[in-house]
Amino acid sequence: MGEFKVHRVRFFDYMPSAIRALAFQPQREKIAVARTSGSVEIFNCADRFFQEKIIPGREQAATEALAWVGDRLFSAGLNGVISEYDLENQKVKYTIDAFGGPMWTIASNQQGTHLAVGCEDGTVKLFEVCEGKIQFEKNLAKQKGRILSLSWHPSGSRIVAGMMDMIRVFNTETGQSVHRLLVERGIGASRSVECVVWGVVYLSDGTIISGDSSGKVKIWDDLTGTLIKSHQVTKWDVLALSVSQDETSVVAGTSEGTVVQFQFLSVVLGQEDKEWVQTRIFKNHTHDVRAVLELGTAVVSGGMDTQFVVRPLLDKIEERGPECVLRKIQFPHRSLVSCAKKAGLLLFQYPGHLELWRLGESDGHGASGSVLPVKRKPEKLLHLKIKGEEHICCSAVSPCGEWIAYSTVASFRLYRLHCDNNNVSITKVSKLPKVLSSANQICFSSDSSKLFAASTCSSVHVVSLSQTVHKFVCTLKPKSGSVQAVHLLAASEDGKWLASANSDREVQIYNLTKMKLHSTVPVYNSGVTAMAIHPTTNNLFMVHADQQVFEYSIEEKKYTDWSRQVQRNGLHYLWLARDTPVTNVTFNPKNPTHIILHDAYMFCIIDQTLPLPDSCSQFYNQLTLRSLPEKDRTKHSHAFKMCKTFKELMFVELMEDQSLVAVERPLVEIAAQLPAPVRQKKFAT
């Protein structure tokens, strides 16, 4: 198969930011996730929770809540502005100042006509959702305390607001407070601190469920304005509440990392009277859970430990399939590392800066699995801080290592790198073509003569790079007129073809000699997570979010025979059961039949000459093959060679000198920099 020297890179200090809010859109089954860095990510529930879009955040961002109104996404934050997001172009469409001070919560009514925002100064502001904008309608009666959580009654006539030490029910037409429900403070030392009502939920039969900082989930009746039942769920705060669509199940997220489920059941079997009973506890987080969602078939939670956890409720799922798996999404589904293969350089994309490292060298030889002595250590060549407050959207380094490009939502920058043995100097390219205002994805051609920047409406701008002048060559546009953004670009080795994949599940292939569209790959109902063009055969290799693998011949404009055979045979069930998507595909110039790809917990070499594995053969067979004698190995080997030595992989690439680079990010290092967890006393510690 091959012996590779592996550069195990652990100096990429990738630090994700905590999840602050979740919002579910039932029509298209998308979940919007707001992080404390201000970035918003869209996950597709139907497509194995693939992270389809990422809207980058900014410095000093403090997004507190998200709300969907139909297909539009709004967010409210502590900077006092409501933002609407442009999901096609992956940026903020506009912001509107609510003039109420910091905003803690935002909620839309079920009819999709109004948005309510809870502010620091004690007002609940109602905005009318118009075409293309939102308009301030009125303030509800101003209260003496901050409004921390809001929930609309399904009919839209009432709103319940959680404040400090109390809950108020408002009538939306008159704007007056109808009920005041007093929440009692905790016992002991917490009596002197105000009780904060972190989450409220209004059900259609008039029941109000609230979660507060004393660790209680309380059930109130809004007709009489009294408490029905109080459940002490935890010693710490209950930070988030969510109710399912059919109003039979409520989940509460707590500070100690547990998610508690309440269900509307009859206590005695057979009897009709039902009440809210605490049923299950899920402990999938180590730190505070700040947002939860009850999807009916699954419970989604996210918090300070930055993981996006999907816990399926198996009693609601009928068939056994990929939805029955507990998913913990830790890493983004895009590659944050780009590699200059010929120069041995790695470019790391952080939110606010870029780092360029040169890989180290080692001369020694050793047996498989041994650690080689390092002759020269890896060194950091460049630390490039971006100007402005926006975070980086995408970045790339050219294969020769001479050009670095990055883009934010507002700007596009290109730099020329001069690298002598010890001196590194960088010059900014000032005169860029005006079309390059911002890009969703950047790619360099293999000879570093052209720059491809994906822009609005799935178009790709081609710019030729030279020593002096950088000319805009042309814009490549798809025929379908899609408005979605491109999230993947792949250029061929010979410089003739360019492939682009967008969020509409379209993959376009452009002919670069004629500068026009060559063909479109047949649409597959799962998004593309990684793709690459083979250097010699010019086959486009694509891996999708549901772990399906396709190979499309560009010149012949059809799927290759190997790809058809894979589809006929079906992939092995263990391959399909992997829960992290493949984020990078690369090839070996010396072995044209090898394809190298990786996901977060494995890297794999697919050999197209070997037979495909069938369901009864052993899939992870590398260790057994090593124990067999040489002659028997060919009988038992199959096309998928999986290696699980490297964990928490962010990037795997094969360099020109046949050495592998594996960029790992151990979860322990991420856990070291998280904020403090609660102190729990466990038995025998």
Added chain:
Amino acid sequence: MAKLQRGESECELEKGVRVSVVMSDSSEDEGPEEVAFEESRSAALKSEEEKLQAAKREKELLKEKRRKRQQFFQEQKKKRLLSDTLLEEFDTVPQKQKKLSDDRDEEKDKKQQKLTKSKKKKASRSLQGNCSVMRLKDESADSSMQQSAMDFIQARLYGSGTLRTTNAELLSLEKKRGVKKGAAVQFVNKKWGAEQKAKAEKSNKRFIHRQKLVTT
């Protein structure tokens, strides 16, 4: 004797009686002395007058204090306001800048108006001769409110009353109770607990120096 234990506010007649009782303490066998009504009456009236006068004096003193304070504040205010000549100069400064600032005031809340006004006064105090109007950063009031909101959340979740521990402890406990038992992360990984090790080093050095264990 019980009457002696009562408070100061008593009617004059009882006072008169008390006086007579005290006098008789010296010789308990004798009967109480006779005191003329007129004497005790005059004594009581005197004490009344004295009380009234004391109250009047106190009122006068307070009045004086208040007057002095009022004067002092007025003087301070005069100092803060500009002199009339400067104000005349300002009237001739271009009207545009005034209009701009007025518009901005109308847009913002009243609270912010007050803030901007007070800030304007401070800014304008430094103007002598060359007038240049400084543009206030509109975000200054907002960012302070945002900061106070963030402090509120930080205090509620990570403040003094909350029981929080460190990530090192969390991971160490997981290792202790895990299937494969291991040592705490501070001992396994060099990077953890670097500050504690540095502190321990320092205190060791101090101890050795104090105990003079190392002979110089």
